[in-house]
Amino acid sequence: MNKPMHIVFAESSDIVMEGLVGILTKSGLKFQISKAKTFDDIEICHSRKNCDLIFINPSLIHNNSKVFNALKCQLQTPKWVGLVYSFHDQQILSLLDAIITISDSPETIISLVKSIINSDPLQEHKKLLDVLSEREIDVLKLVATGLANKEIADKLNISIHTVITHRKNISQKIGIKSVSGLTIYAVVKKFISLETITE
């Protein structure tokens, strides 16, 4: 099951915020929201639970673009979407990943949000083939017998980074993340025998 995403609103108008929440609720996206008044608040929200998306009123960035840029670099993962309903300097808007304007239709807003949170095009593509590749099975066998990433990398003569990518893809395809869960899967699929792990 998909985890609900965590959305932070750095927007002082309740009307704007509640309106946007209403639109997003109807989209079928699962999400949790937090409110933030300052950049510090945003940082705190993110430290409690990683944010996926931050809606921000660009006026918060006025005269604070240095702080904003520093925070954006520091947090890395969340996408920043500006809520535009008054005039803002283009320079400020260009710092954001996307903007929504007050006259945008619900459909536009929803498709923008969906596209911005799935902006990894590889992921979409891979959903089509949920069968493990031979290399992924090699990695899975070693994970299931309890080897660490470094050991797997050495054994298969690939980089640790590649091992991690394989593991991520395996989990995405079969829906199992934990090592003990992967072990059971590997036994069920007869990639390894029960005896190899009970040793």
Next chain:
Amino acid sequence: MYQTTNIYLSPDLKMSDIILNNPYLMLLLEHFGIEVPLQEKSLQEICLENDLNTELVLTFANLYNGANNASADLFSHKDVLAIVNYLQKSHRYYSEEIYPNILNTIRQMSLMNHHKEMVLVEKFFMDYMNEVTEHLNYENEVVFPYARGLFEQLKNESPVFRKSTYAVSEYKEHHNDIEEKLDDLRNLLLKYLPQENDQVLRRKVLFSLYELEYDLNIHSQIEDLILIPLVTSMEKQLKATR
């Protein structure tokens, strides 16, 4: 599951109607220690009778109904005690009722299903249970007393601030882990484990896992969105009064 037709609740609604609309709220009653029968009383009346902050009960009830905007802003430090009591009661529900229940059903599955993987599934769940128990104990023994202690210190005239021994980040890690393994188990039961006369039992496990996840999800929202911000604010105030 969170986008339901459930209504956004208000204090003057009849408590029995609220629960008839979403029976999971029976758990809310239990965790708050509210006893049935409810008669014709409204949510507000029930809260007054049980000496509970209506706003708090309402917020938690709305979480059960799928609201996603819980916030600590509505609450003050004195609510911490009620929140901690609530969370502690829900721990008891996990460790004394629902986890043993699921383990029991999995063991029954092993009696019916002789595929050798069942041994692993049982072990998987036992390991998981031990992990969760450890986390629940950590909260019971470290986090909750710490929150209560902060409140007591604030009440006293001369607060003595002790450095926190617990880290929010560690806490978050635990939660992710707990949810991840539940997902794994569900996927194994539904998609991969070979079947042998155990479909009914498997359905029971899946239902229980759903019930568990429903409550766990609300539990962690209460902790993340309400308890932790209140604890942080108490810490700040104590530092300031020093």
